[in-house]
Amino acid sequence: MKAKRRRKALRPIAAPFVVAPPTGTRIRTRLRPSTGEAAVLAQVGAFLGGLYRADLARRVRLGNVSGKDAQRARRKRELTAVTTSRWAGSITRTAEDQYQLGMRALKADVSSLSKALTVLEGRIGAPVGGRAGRTFGYASRRERAAKQQRRQAVAARHTAARDRLADGRPAIVAGGRRLAKTRHRLGSAGLTAAQWRARWDASRMFLTADGETGVPHGNYTITVTPGGVVSIALPSQLKHLANAGRGRYRLTEPVAFTHRAGQWADRVTADRSVRYDIRFDAVRGRWYLDASWTVPAYTPGLDALAGGRLLGIDLNADHLAAHVIDAHGNPVGAPITIPLDLSGPASQRDGRLRAAISHALHLAHLHGCPAIAVENLGFADARATGRETLGRGARQAVPAHGRRDPHRTVPGPSRRHGLHRRDRSDRRRPRIHLQMGRPALETRPHQQDSHRDPASRRRGGDRTTRPRLHGAATVRCHPDTTSGSCPGNYRPGRTPHHGRQGTTRPGRDGTHHTRGQDAPGPDQKPRRSPASKTAREAPDPRSGPTH
Structure with missing residues (x-):
């Protein structure tokens, strides 16, 4: 008698956490x-x-x-x-x-x-x-x-x-x-040899000066006044190049920061430390001045974000699937699709990723969501083993048995990690926090599906895989006995998708309706779920709410 095959246990879903905001700020402007x-x-x-x-x-x-x-x-x-x-x-x-x-x-x-x-x-x-x-x-x-x-x-x-x-x-x-x-x-x-030499010499320059609190304008080595005047303290062996007092060299053209200029001006005026880096781009022939400093960061707990809305985002191969979730875990309004084309050169991919994140931040601000819920898809093992397990051809989802799934193409680990990194660094005031959760996506063979076709059960079934549960934009509701904020039909472990969609069965008139609801009467039209909005149908998040 053939031994019964053991079923692989699902991965445990780890507790969600709030990503800490960046503790540093870096801005750039041109030197002329x-x-x-x-x-x-x-x-x-x-x-x-x-x-x-x-x-x-x-x-x-x-x-x-x-x-x-x-x-x-x-x-x-x-x-x-x-x-x-x-x-x-x-x-x-x-x-x-x-x-x-x-x-x-x-x-x-x-x-x-x-x-x-x-x-x-x-x-x-x-x-x-x-x-x-x-x-x-x-x-x-x-x-x-x-x-x-x-x-x-x-x-x-x-x-x-x-x-x-x-x-x-x-x-x-x-x-x-x-x-x-x-x-x-x-x-x-x-x-040419001259072009390569120019790039090589530019990349090996060192013009980095650490800031110091208490000195004039937060940095004595490379000083930038509130008016934008830049001066550099020359090394002792290059003092003969000085054009200002105390062995300094002053640039004629003042500089001006545009991004976070107010924060920079406050630090410079208060003589707080600011680090400066001077870089030369040999390709464009431009000089740049970077200013950076550390800022105190506040990371709220999950309890502080539990009472408000959330914007759930699921990262797919070519788009971001977003949906607003209320405090009880129910979807609000229609789902929104944000296009995300990560093909082409790295510069274009980075720009498109920033545009998608900006769109998501505008949506969160528009709908009053203090946090964005994203899957914690780091894929550390996939990055470590690389192509030895991902195999040949296009990058696709890899099931537990190590073979590629032709029915689900996913972006690479670096792209998913880049989304979290960009989202972490692109957040602006008012503060929108990033909540990470362990992905609840588990691919299982059709042989382990209890609802598969009996014919496929006899012939061994198809070896392709399908997603069993996807909890990217799902917030589970915990009953509150004091305020009664959860709906009466709450059951532990039951997500809003189970109660909203359910399973369908044919009615007497041949139409399908949701199990647990009454079939539509003769004068009542069957209920239809709203169609999901594509990127072209989705309105501009800054134009106003649509629900």
Whole structure:
């Protein structure tokens, strides 16, 4: 007798949480220096960039040591002799931050390669066209041979990365590894040697000054007055370039911030710390000034957001499905579809993602929603194993058995993570909080569906998958015995979709009606659910409510 197949348990749904707002602010404006001023900025940036790269190389040679053994005080004293104490502090601090970032990236690389090796070895060990236990083999011998070669390459990379991690020496390229490799293929990149050299020199400049509370206008090294006058404290070896007092170089053209200019002006007037970064874009030939500072962040609890409306958002392959949910967990109005086309270059994808998030924020503000509920779809495992489990072709949803589902195409993990990151950073006042919940989407084979066709039950059923429950825009109501705010038909574990939609059965007149409701009479028209609005039918959220 054939043993009964065990059914895989569903994932437990973790408790929702409120995403903490960003604790920092960064704004940008253009610098318009003259030709002579641009030459001075480039000379100062190249000089400080050389000192920064030397200090970074020295920090990498020290390895993964504690803070006391990093010799930051000693390195700062040596840099102060050729620059200033504030420039030396910014250089050593940036070098330490870059080293720690490199170590985190190296640890993530080792973990990703380890998981990829585990998947490759398991699938290579399974028979071709079959499976070993719950691991499926490759479809053909040719694919298996190609994966064996890939396993050797991944194993070599894993060994090298693990050795670097043990020594505490991450591979860091000042200026960017991609731009460095472009030097060997200038023809395919469409660059000349002079153009590449200009980009390379611009990316290796260092013009970063940390702020300091109490000094004039929050930063003594790079000072910007409330009127927009920019002046720079020159290193000791470049004092001969000064055109102002105390060894400073002042730019002629004032600057003006537009985004969050009021917050910046308040900090500068009160002499609170502001960090400044000067960047040169060699492609456009433009200079930019970035100002950044930290702000206190307040994260409310779930109880503070439970009594109001929520805007539930479900991320799909080409759109955002939004619906307003009231305090009792019932949908309000008609669903709204926000288009989200994430094809094309990265710059276009980022702009479309920002436009979709702005549309969602306008909807939340229009309908009085203090929070937006989104699934917590990080896909950490999928990002770690990568194509070893996602397989060939277009990125699609991967069921538990490791094969692609042709009926449900989803955006990649980086796009979903980018939505949460952009939504977290694009929120404006009045404050709209982002509430994350564990996704309640579980794909199960049709063989495990109790309502499948009996004919398919006899022949083994179709192996495609279908979503069982999707709780992206579902808020479950908890009964309040004191205020009686929940409806009388509340049952624990029952979502608004169960009570609103239900299952349908044919009536005597051949029409379908919802189970639990009376069939329509002879003079009563059958009730129809409102059609969902597409992006073109959805009104402008700033024009007024539609329900």
